[in-house]
Amino acid sequence: MAVIQPLPVDRRIRLGIVGCGGVCFDMDGTLIDSEPVWTRAIASCCAAAGLVLTPDLLNACAGLDTAEGICLVLRRNPGRDVDPARLGEAIKNEVGARLRRDPPVMPGADALLRELHRRGVPMALVSSSPRSLIQSVLDGLAWEPLFRLSLSTEEVGPGKPDPAVYAEALRRLDADPAAGWAVEDTLAGLRSARGAGLRVAAIPSYPHESQALREAADAAFDSLAEAAPWLLARFPPLKDPACAIPATG
Structure with missing residues (x-):
């Protein structure tokens, strides 16, 4: 029996694995029904x-x-x-x-994040919320180990739709934006991610901008649970034997 360990991003890149650009997730309205x-x-x-x-x-x-x-x-x-x-x-x-x-997790969010992490996909949490609230969510759900980094717009300067927060997340991930995705729920978030060079999967939160967001996004879904299988297909499981190690005990 083998235990699959997340493969470091530099090894994913050398192997040419699809999706090495990673995924940047918005928090409020995307992962958390806040x-x-x-x-x-x-x-x-x-x-x-x-x-x-x-x-x-x-x-x-x-x-x-x-x-x-x-x-x-x-x-x-x-x-x-x-x-x-x-x-x-x-x-x-x-x-x-x-x-x-009692963090109000969107259905499917926890399983999606843990599976992407298991596959070695680098992830960032990119939010307009203050750092203290981001930390509350990370602590309450034990999500901090799943993300390479979390970033608040207050730590960067201008908020969404300015691309600064996504650009900084990509810089810290050392990720290729053309190979990555952002998951967002608002037009402001989409414009921020798109301005940093990312493709955007949208899950609209607000009815008044839903149609415009769907038309502008590279992919659009009614819920995170619906988006999860599609997103996982962009980042297939690793098959390199170097990432499987024998189980002990």
């Missing part, structure tokens, strides 16, 4: 601050980053003495606690 987590945290923290948050206002915050969402809520609640920075920190802390306690 929108409900953010919704509950925003509602809870706004209520504690005495802010009125109607369903329409909550829907208007969907897709905005934390700072933009807070500005919108405060504009709709004139005269309230609320520090935006403190409210933002409270929301971020509550989201982090919820993600650590």
Whole structure:
């Protein structure tokens, strides 16, 4: 019996194995169904601050980053003495606690990541979320060993759709963008990845941009579970005998 070990990326490249460019995954809306987590945290923290948050206002915050969402809520609640920075920190802390306690994993995400890792495919987690929230997910799901690196846009500078975060991830992976893929759920994410030279598999999260995202992507799917077999086919299992070692015991 043999145990298959992940093959180092430099050996994959020397062997000419398809897919040595790797996969860059977005986090929120792609691997993690985080929108409900953010919704509950925003509602809870706004209520504690005495802010009125109607369903329409909550829907208007969907897709905005934390700072933009807070500005919108405060504009709709004139005269309230609320520090935006403190409210933002409270929301971020509550989201982090919820993600650590019960990360809402997209169906098929864990199995897909573990299989790609088993096949020796280099992966990066590329997110617009703050580093603390990325770490909450990695810790809560024991995913950190699966990724070569994780990167937040706040660590690079400009956010998506600027390509900087994907370009930096590819640089650190030492990966060929023409041989790799990004998996994204928004137009901003697609434009960011495409600007760095990656092909994009899209799984639309927001109905208002779903059609445009599907038309712009290199491949499009209704769910990560649907995308998984297709993505695994781009990165076939290794058959080089050097990556199989005898089992011990």
